[in-house]
Amino acid sequence: MLLRCPFVSSCGERRFLLSGLDSRTHHTTTLAIQGLDVVMKSFKGGNGTSSVHLKNHITEDLISVHGVSDKVVGVLGGGQLGQMLCQAASQMGIKVMVLNPLENCPASALAYGHVIVRFNDSAEVEEFAKKCGVLTFEIEHVDVATLEKLEKQGVDCQPKACTIRIIQDKYLQKVHFSQHGIPMPEFREINDEEGAREAGGSFGYPLMIKSKRLAYDGRGNAVAHTKEDLSSCVAALGGYDRGLYVEKWAPSGRDGCLSCYPVVETIQKNNICHIVKAPAGISWKIKELATDVAQRAVRSLDGAGVFAVELFLTKDEQILLNEVAPRPHNSGHQTIECCYTSQYEQHLRAVLGLPLGMKTPAAIMYNLLGEEEGEQGFSLAHQLIGRALNLPGASVHWYNKPEIRKQRKMGHITIVGPTMVNVENKLNSLLSKKDKNAYGQSQATPLVGIIMGSVGNICSKTNSFQRLLFSY
Numbered sequence: 001m002l003l004r005c006p007f008v009s010s011c012g013e014r015r016f017l018l019s020g021l022d023s024r025t026h027h028t029t030t031l032a033i034q035g036l037d038v039v040m041k042s043f044k045g046g047n048g049t050s051s052v053h054l055k056n057h058i059t060e061d062l063i064s065v066h067g068v069s070d071k072v073v074g075v076l077g078g079g080q081l082g083q084m085l086c087q088a089a090s091q092m093g094i095k096v097m098v099l100n101p102l103e104n105c106p107a108s109a110l111a112y113g114h115v116i117v118r119f120n121d122s123a124e125v126e127e128f129a130k131k132c133g134v135l136t137f138e139i140e141h142v143d144v145a146t147l148e149k150l151e152k153q154g155v156d157c158q159p160k161a162c163t164i165r166i167i168q169d170k171y172l173q174k175v176h177f178s179q180h181g182i183p184m185p186e187f188r189e190i191n192d193e194e195g196a197r198e199a200g201g202s203f204g205y206p207l208m209i210k211s212k213r214l215a216y217d218g219r220g221n222a223v224a225h226t227k228e229d230l231s232s233c234v235a236a237l238g239g240y241d242r243g244l245y246v247e248k249w250a251p252s253g254r255d256g257c258l259s260c261y262p263v264v265e266t267i268q269k270n271n272i273c274h275i276v277k278a279p280a281g282i283s284w285k286i287k288e289l290a291t292d293v294a295q296r297a298v299r300s301l302d303g304a305g306v307f308a309v310e311l312f313l314t315k316d317e318q319i320l321l322n323e324v325a326p327r328p329h330n331s332g333h334q335t336i337e338c339c340y341t342s343q344y345e346q347h348l349r350a351v352l353g354l355p356l357g358m359k360t361p362a363a364i365m366y367n368l369l370g371e372e373e374g375e376q377g378f379s380l381a382h383q384l385i386g387r388a389l390n391l392p393g394a395s396v397h398w399y400n401k402p403e404i405r406k407q408r409k410m411g412h413i414t415i416v417g418p419t420m421v422n423v424e425n426k427l428n429s430l431l432s433k434k435d436k437n438a439y440g441q442s443q444a445t446p447l448v449g450i451i452m453g454s455v456g457n458i459c460s461k462t463n464s465f466q467r468l469l470f471s472y
């Protein structure tokens with residue numbers, strides 16, 4: 001039984017809605033556990049259904065917390081990444097509250113509490129944050145001005161608000177990393193048609209056009225193959241006023257040999273991560289280089305947490321940074337099964353200042369992207385899930401999103417095994433001929449190598465961080 005709040009009634013009282021029940025409570029009050037407005041999960045209403053009477057003013061003293069950490073972790077966002085953070089937290093007895101506007105968001109059923117408000121509702125975010133021991137993120141598109149204000153008031157945000165400010169604007173992110181000497185494809189802001197044509201002229205085609213903000217899961221990217229494509233790409237991204245920049249195309253290749261542990265390889269389908277192979281099939285030298293670039297990128301940012309560093313491996317074996325996410329990442333789902341410490345547990349350990357740890361055999365993560373809208377889409381996904389459930393070493397994750405859309409991330413399957421060949425064979429046995437073709441084609445030209453990093457916050461109280469970067 002879970003609590004979702006707040007539902008503010010007309011008289012300004014806070015109301016609570018119990019998970020799985022439709023009716024709202026009539027008796028309302030605030031229960032302070034670790035300073036959070038939450039209700040005990042075991043609570044049952046008088047009629048055994050939805051009516052909830054909360055005891056007045058139960059204070060921290062009365063409720064002792066015996067988890068691995070007694071801090072309540074507040075998470076902005078409650079999608080699939082939040083859901084998996086909650087799973088890792090529950091194993092360690094850590095309490096996670098999520099803030100997400102959707103009542104039935106994927107994390108809702110697993111979170112200790114769910115506050116149903118919009119991310120840009122600054123007053124509600126403030127109220128939520130001030131009551132958490134530490135505030136973290138599972139999506140970076142949050143109101144950073146509110147976070148900065150909160151930090152000044154002493155709220156512990158991990159990673160830091162200044163990191164989120166840099167990361168959530170992809171152009172600013174590029175400027176930041178270039179100032180830190182991190183190699184990356186050339187990039188340039190574009191403000192009008194002339195600027196776009198000039199950039200196309202100097203960078204050549206294909207040309208990657210990106211929105212600076214609110215871009216994730218393939219949203220906010222468009223590829224112009226010729227200069228004639230420029231205006232339709234810009235229009236598809238919402239026009240120049242949205243804030244756009246271009247990146248020189250980084251032609252990537254693959255050296256074919258199976259290699260090491262930390263770096264994973266992702267294979268994209270329509271600009272969306274589709275398959276993750278862990279470890280990546282790259283040489284030791286490339287792994288070292290990727291690790292070095294990733295470490296330097298993460299060191300240039302403030303705060304603790306898992307950072308996903310996305311890199312290009314070019315045909316001439318250069319490693320170029322694409323972007324950094326200051327949170328658990330799609331390319332690390334397989335760490336749940338193939339690492340002793342998953343990226344979700346690691347993120348919690350890092351933001352709470354606990355020791356870090358990990359280890360992995362080989363794994364492939366296969367994203368379940370919506371193939372069709374509606375029932376047909378669900379049925380196709382469930383056919384694949386049915387086959388995966390029969391496959392040794394395969395684990396199914398279903399995000400329980402209420403609607404399926406084409407290319408939406410609906411779940412994922414992780415397959416683990418002793419070697420990459422072993423897990424590749426298992427994946428092949430799972431996929432239909434059509435999927436196999438898509439996989440086979442993408443294998444020929446994998447686009448992106450990714451390394452996961454994690455920064456441990458050793459000394460948060462004094463605000464000085466000693467960072468340890470662990471690579472998957």
Ligand SMILES: Nc1cncn1[C@@H]1O[C@H](COP(=O)(O)O)[C@@H](O)[C@H]1O
Pocket residue numbers: 077078079080081082138139140216217330408409
């Ligand atoms: N993929 C990704 C990139 N940044 C955040 N997410 C995850 O995607 C969810 C949103 O997915 P959707 O847009 O399909 O509702 C977020 O909450 C987060 O877990």
